[in-house]
Amino acid sequence: MSFKFFATAAKGTEGALRDELRELKFRRVKATRGGVAFEGPATEGYRACLWSRIAMRILVERATFACPSERALYDRVRELDLGDVITPQHTLAVRASSSQSYVSHTQFIAQKTKDAIVDGMREDFGERSSVDIHDPDLRLFVHINRDECTLYFDMSGEPLHLRGWRARGGAAPLKxxxxxxxxxxxxxxxxxxxxxxxxxxxxxxxxxxxxxxKRAPGLGRAFGFQRWASYDDEEIAAWKSLEDEARDCVTSDTxxxxxxxxxxxxxxxxxxxxxxxxxxxxxxxxxxxxxxxxxxxxxxxxxxxxxxxxxxxxxxxxxxxxxxxxxxxxxxxxxxxxxxxxxxxxxxxxxxxxxxxxxxxxxxxxxxxxxxx
Ligand SMILES: C[S@@+](CC[C@H](N)C(=O)[O-])C[C@H]1O[C@@H](n2cnc3c(N)ncnc32)[C@H](O)[C@@H]1O
Missing domain, CATH: 3.40.50.150 (Vaccinia Virus protein VP39)
Known part of the structure; x- marks a missing residue:
């Protein structure tokens, strides 16, 4: 199964990220404002988390639909079956952005999306996920552009600049x-x-x-997708083999x-x-x-x-x-x-x-x- 991914980038780094992802042999790599799109099986999302040095986050697209009104947003999200990724025991957080669209209030968009997801859960299971804005099991991004809504899951969890090596900051460190x-x-x-x-x-x-x-920046750190319901034994094995390959790549050149x-x-x-x-x-x-x-x-x-x-x-x-x-x-x-x-x-x-x-x-x-x- 092929997924659409979006690697987010700091302003001005989109071209560098596109070149990096092409070098890493990702497919259908295309730079746009704010990041770079690419496609492939789920493991390509894992590989991007592990290997991209420039991406800020790796998002995977979950749904795209017309969103001419607030009602449409709620109804379409409510129809989605997200049970493969979150159960009522998982915590979640939603962030939103909007451009050139009728539905434009980002806080409202985030709230409505969360309501639609948890209302659906309550109906199906009699219980619902709670919100954790600091350390959720699943972070969702909702982007509405020209009345079209795209719902993304954030695979990274903590942003990718947090490699895990920074003991102390010093004065004004760069990300x-x-x-x-x-x-x-x-x-x-x-x-x-x-x-x-x-x-x-x-x-x-x-x-x-x-x-x-050639030390992969994601070696040794944890990622958001590892907390999802879909991260089963098969996925764990796929991740482990990517990690092993990355460990073997490290050279000891002077x-x-x-x-x-x-x-x-x-x-x-x-x-x-x-x-x-x-x-x-x-x-x-x-x-x-x-x-x-x-x-x-x-x-x-x-x-x-x-x-x-x-x-x-x-x-x-x-x-x-x-x-x-x-x-x-x-x-x-x-x-x-x-x-x-x-x-x-x-x-x-x-x-x-x-x-x-x-x-x-x-x-x-x-x-x-x-x-x-
Ligand atoms: C903006 S910070 C660099 C931040 C660095 N890129 C990082 O990510 O942590 C500038 C650094 O220049 C150092 N600095 C200032 N004047 C200097 C000088 N004349 N010679 C050498 N270092 C200097 C400061 O001590 C400071 O650590």
Whole structure:
């Protein structure tokens, strides 16, 4: 049986996610706003949870129907038989979104969908699921677009950026999924030197290292679909074999990944994180200016401090500016910046500088790429 899946993506990472899913040999991969669609048997959803570094969640489509009114929403959901996935003993939570549709109040949509599901259960079994918004067994997403409703089940459970390795955060850590997209967008390949001179909790370097040694990001963590009624012995066996295959893929190549930060305390956090993630990175505590002169070529992929939460932005941008101006050898700088005034002063004027729009949490950012030749 074939299912339709939707891998959700942070704004600006849809293209990177599409390329990743194609590389992972998923079928009928198509990028749209907010994510990437693909198709296949249920195990392809498991495989996406296990292997995608960039997707935020993996959703599986359960039903699509015309939804011209609130009544239609309730009636059509009520007609659905969801007994293969949830029983009254399972908890649930519903989230909704709507665009260009008559039924537009998202809280109302979520409420009506939940009512229709639990009313149906009460009728069939005399009891119903309770709602748990924090840690439900089944999270449903309802999306209404141009009066057509799609009901999705979230296979991921906890969002996929929670890989399980982050012991402590450090200052303003990137989400792991965004970091993985940045590493991919930088064009770095595993044989070249990777250097993050303002690494904070180490997210970019850890994601790069996991990529280089083919460590599946979902190894060792739990997923939402494992709590569904449909996760029977056969499905458990299918998941176990995907996990075993992923374990066999991990290589022990020598990695060329270097990371530093001016704060020794932050480096201690990054080291803990890398240990938890099972990757080897050469960490040191030093100011970004201490990398000058650095004669080897390679990739600098970094996220300097910006905004009100972190100080020292001017110094960090100035150091990058000087580095780019003075560097010898062939370097590619990929710099995630959320400070337009510093972009204008330092990055924009560099020869060949180009940028890609990304969203980091609630901040619009630019990923600058500057190559020295
Ligand atoms: C935005 S944070 C990086 C977050 C990181 N990408 C992560 O995911 O955790 C910026 C980091 O730059 C470091 N930093 C600030 N000024 C620096 C400098 N002049 N040299 C080296 N590191 C610096 C800060 O200590 C901070 O950890």
């Amino acid at each position: 792991e999924t965004l970091a993985a997209a940045i590493v991919r967008l930088s064009g770095w390949t595993k044989d070249a030197l990777f250097l993050d001179p303002m690494c904070g909790s180490g997210t970019l370097a850890i994601e790069a290292a996991a990529m280089a040694c 990695l060329n990944i270097v990371a530093s930060d001016s704060s020794p305390d932050t480096i201690a956090i990054a080291e803990d994180n890398a240990r938890q993630a099972g990757v080897r990175i050469a960490f040191s505590s030093r100011n970004v200016t201490q990398w000058l002169p650095e004669e080897r070529g390679g990739w600098v992929v970094t996220n300097p401090p910006y905004g009100q939460r972190l100080g020292g932005s001017d110094e960090a941008y100035l150091a990058l500016d000087t580095w780019i101006a003075k560097v010898r050898g062939v370097w590619t700088f990929s710099i995630l910046s959320g400070a337009p005034e510093l972009d204008g002063a330092f990055l924009e004027r560099k020869r060949g500088a180009r940028w890609h729009a990304l969203r980091n949490g609630d901040l619009d950012c630019k990923l600058w790429t500057i190559a020295t030749r």
